[in-house]
Amino acid sequence: MDAHDLITRNAAEVVTEEEVKELAADPEGKRAYVGYEPSGVLHIGHMLGANKLIDLQEAGMEVVVLLADVHAYLNGKGTFEEIRETATRMQEQFVAYGLDEENTEFRLGSEFQFDEEYVLDLHALELETTLSRAERAMSEIGSGDSVTVSQAVYPLMQALDIEYLDIDLAIGGMEQRKVHMLARDTLPSIDYESPTCLHTPLISELSTGIGKMSSSSGVTISMEDSTAEIEEKVNGAFCPAGEVDPEPTDDGEERNNPVLEIFEYHVFPRFDEVVVERPEEYGGDLEYDSYDELEADFASGELHPADAKPTLARYLDKLVEPGREKLREQRGGET
Ligand code: IYR
CATH class of the missing domain: 3.40.50.620 (HUPs)
Incomplete structure (x- = not known):
C-alpha cells in the first residue's frame, strides 16, 4: 500500500x-x-x-x-x-x-x-x-x-x-x-x-445498528470485557443475514450493520487474514485476505451471521487481550 x-x-x-x-x-x-x-x-x-x-x-x-x-x-x-x-x-x-x-x-x-x-x-x-x-x-x-x-x-x-x-x-x-x-x-x-x-468513521450502535456506538450509553466494547462478555455482546449484535446496507427503520432512521463495520475498521487493519471456522458439513472454513471479499460473501449469503459473529468475537478478543491483561495488572491483579 x-x-x-x-x-x-x-x-x-x-x-x-x-x-x-x-x-x-x-x-x-x-x-x-x-x-x-x-x-x-x-x-x-x-x-x-x-x-x-x-x-x-x-x-x-x-x-x-x-x-x-x-x-x-x-x-x-x-x-x-x-x-x-x-x-x-x-x-x-x-x-x-x-x-x-x-x-x-x-x-x-x-x-x-x-x-x-x-x-x-x-x-x-x-x-x-x-x-x-x-x-x-x-x-x-x-x-x-x-x-x-x-x-x-x-x-x-x-x-x-x-x-x-x-x-x-x-x-x-x-x-x-x-x-x-x-x-x-x-x-x-x-x-x-x-x-x-x-x-x-463512527461505528453504529451494536445491538440496533441505529445511531452511533458511544462509551457513555448503550453497548460498547472495552478492555474491561472478558472473552465471554465480548462473545455475548457480539452475539446480540444487529446483523441481518445478507444485508450489507440494512433498510432504514419505519421512522426513516438509518441503520447499518455494526458487525461488518467492526470487521472493516478493526479486524482487517490488524490481521492479514481472517479465518471463519466452519464445520465440514456447512462447507468448511472460509479465508479472507480483505474486507471486500468478506462483504461479498456476506451479501451473497455464503457467510451467515451465525458464523460471522463468533469469528468477529474471536478476533476482537485477540485485539482486547493485551489491554485486558494490562488493566488487570494496573488494578493490582483483581478482576
Ligand atoms: N475532544 C477530544 C479530546 C481532545 C482531542 C484533541 I485532537 C485535543 O487537542 C484536545 C482534546 C475528545 O472528545 O476526547
Whole structure:
C-alpha cells in the first residue's frame, strides 16, 4: 500500500483532499496527532483512532497521542488529580494495544497549556470566536445538559493544541469535525495556518445498528470485557443475514450493520487474514485476505451471521487481550 492509501484508508473524510495529497507525497517525519480525554479504560473508539495512527506510522509519519487532561477537566470528567492518574494508565493501554512505544510521543495537555504564550493565544482566539460557534463545535463532545463556559473554551484550546504540538495532520472521530472546522476557520485570524484534518468513521450502535456506538450509553466494547462478555455482546449484535446496507427503520432512521463495520475498521487493519471456522458439513472454513471479499460473501449469503459473529468475537478478543491483561495488572491483579 502506498503512503496515500495508508493515510486515507478507512477514513470517513479528509479536509482537504488536496492537502492530504500533498502530505502523502512526502510523509517522512510529518507529524500527526489524536487527542483523548483520559479515562481509565480503552474502548473501541480509542482502538479505531489507534488503528489509524498505526497506519500513519507505517507511512513514515511521526505520531503524537495527546492525553488531554485539562480538556477532560473542562468537560467535567472529574478532579484534576483523578484525571491525571487515569492518563498514565491510558498510555500503558495504548502501548499494550499495539502503538509502538518508541515511535509514539505521548504528551499531557497540562505540560504546555498553562504556558503564558499559549494562554495569551487562547485569549486572542476567544476574542475571535462567538459563544454560539464554540457551543456548536461542542454539540457532540460536551458532557452534561447545558454548555458551561469551560466547554466553550475547550474547542479553542483543541485548535491551539494543533499549533503547539506542531502538527501536520489532526486526527479525530467524526464527532470532532466541528471542532476541527472551527480550528480551520479561526487559527488564521491569529496568524496560524489552517490545519489539515482526517476523520475516522463512527461505528453504529451494536445491538440496533441505529445511531452511533458511544462509551457513555448503550453497548460498547472495552478492555474491561472478558472473552465471554465480548462473545455475548457480539452475539446480540444487529446483523441481518445478507444485508450489507440494512433498510432504514419505519421512522426513516438509518441503520447499518455494526458487525461488518467492526470487521472493516478493526479486524482487517490488524490481521492479514481472517479465518471463519466452519464445520465440514456447512462447507468448511472460509479465508479472507480483505474486507471486500468478506462483504461479498456476506451479501451473497455464503457467510451467515451465525458464523460471522463468533469469528468477529474471536478476533476482537485477540485485539482486547493485551489491554485486558494490562488493566488487570494496573488494578493490582483483581478482576
Ligand atoms: N475532544 C477530544 C479530546 C481532545 C482531542 C484533541 I485532537 C485535543 O487537542 C484536545 C482534546 C475528545 O472528545 O476526547
